[in-house]
Structure formats: C-alpha cells, structure tokens
Amino acid sequence: MSDAELKTAARDLASLIRQSSHAVAFTGAGLSTESGIPDFRSPGGLWTQNKPIPFQAFMASREARTEAWRRKFVMDESFRSAAPGRGHRVLSAMARAGRLAGIITQNIDNLHQDSGVAADRLVELHGNGSYATCLACARRYELVWVRERFDVQGGTAPDCEACGGPVKSATISFGQAMPEKEMQRATRWTLESDLFICIGSSLVVYPAAGLPIAAKQNGARLVIVNREETPLDDIADLVVPAEIGPLLMAVATELGLGLDC
Numbered sequence: 001m002s003d004a005e006l007k008t009a010a011r012d013l014a015s016l017i018r019q020s021s022h023a024v025a026f027t028g029a030g031l032s033t034e035s036g037i038p039d040f041r042s043p044g045g046l047w048t049q050n051k052p053i054p055f056q057a058f059m060a061s062r063e064a065r066t067e068a069w070r071r072k073f074v075m076d077e078s079f080r081s082a083a084p085g086r087g088h089r090v091l092s093a094m095a096r097a098g099r100l101a102g103i104i105t106q107n108i109d110n111l112h113q114d115s116g117v118a119a120d121r122l123v124e125l126h127g128n129g130s131y132a133t134c135l136a137c138a139r140r141y142e143l144v145w146v147r148e149r150f151d152v153q154g155g156t157a158p159d160c161e162a163c164g165g166p167v168k169s170a171t172i173s174f175g176q177a178m179p180e181k182e183m184q185r186a187t188r189w190t191l192e193s194d195l196f197i198c199i200g201s202s203l204v205v206y207p208a209a210g211l212p213i214a215a216k217q218n219g220a221r222l223v224i225v226n227r228e229e230t231p232l233d234d235i236a237d238l239v240v241p242a243e244i245g246p247l248l249m250a251v252a253t254e255l256g257l258g259l260d261c
C-alpha cells in the first residue's frame, strides 16, 4: 500500500468513526506483531517448539501440566519486554476520547491494559497470559508464584494451595470452553455497535470470528484492517490491507487525537 493509499484509507476510516456513535474494535494477533509478539499461526520459530498444550491433555496428566508451564516460561522469557505498539496506543486514545465504545480482543498479551485501556472497555475472549488461575476454585495466582513453586518442586506443575486443583495460565486453551461472561459482553457490544472495526485478526478462529458477521448482519458497518486477506473481506464495507501501526497513527491524526500514553 502506497503512502497516498494509506492516507486515503485513514481518511475513510476516520470518517466512518466520526459518523458512528457506538464503534467497537475487534483485535487479533496482527496488532501485537509490532510489539515483537509473533502470530502463533505463522510457521517456524519458538511457537513451533513451544505450542500451547490442548486443554484436555492439560487436565489429563501432571506431566502435560508440567510441560505446559515449561513451554510458557520459555515463551514469556522471549516476550517479557513487549510493550504496546502504535496500534495499541491509538486504540487506547480512541477509547479515552469516547471514539470507541469498547475493544474486544483475541490477544492474551495484556498490551491493551498496558496501553491504558480500562477494564470496563475491554473484553478478552481468549483470556490473559499474564497471570494464572485455579481451574477448580478460580483463585488467582501470579506467575512469579507459579515459577517459584515449579522450581521448589523440582520442575513440576503446582496445584492450588486452597483446594488442590490444577493451576493454569488464565488463557483459553484449544479445547477449553469460552468464558461465558466475556462472550456475553462481547455479543452485547457487537449487537449494540454501528461500526465494527477488525484489526489484525485473520478472522478464522470461531466463535470469535462470528462476532463481525453478527455485527454486519445487525446493520453495523464492517471494517477489516489486516495485511492478509480474510474470509470476511467480501462482506466488509471497507478493507484496508495496511500495516496497522502507520494506518492507525494516520487515523489518529485525522481524528485530532493526541497520544499521551
């Protein structure tokens, strides 16, 4: 995409945002690649050697839980320095300026929170990898605690101190049920939206990818910002195959938003 094309696309998107009274952003892995977190569906590298363990396997044995934590420690080590990118900062500024009613994210990297988005403006569909919870009693554990217990026990996954249940990263693993409250909030925001802006999502992972379809069917305008094509490009009102950071910075300029974060 040339600079001129990017500017035109930014103007079009800013115009749609100005016309809307309830815009919702829906974000995926592509938003965080600028922060150095690779999309795990891309081939090669760390992800291939350290794939998340499917939920059923995690529940079935301590060996799998131990391996799941070992892999998570490896991945966290690599991305510990990740900070919000330009895309995160613009979305945060938009939310604070009342230009966005909310952000629904598929990401688990906590970067929306790190960029200053308030909890009541954010839905995390796939959980959050920056802490852990007991799957039996929902007690929260910090990763530092998990790491300590793991090491003290000679490299074994720890159990909940309160109930003995399995302690897992607070993400939604493959095969794990979607979080009910988050899905309800996301669905409500989607149906209330008059503009639904997908940013950096390949729109292939369901049920998350059902939200833009529901928004469009409910009369919202649908925008898709993604470097690669998506299966929903055909039903979108605006498709922008641009780099997210530069595009959203241009949108912020069009909207006259200051980025003070």
Ligand SMILES: [Zn+2]
Pocket: 134, 135, 136, 137, 138, 139, 160, 161, 162, 163, 164, 165
């Ligand atoms: Zn517990």
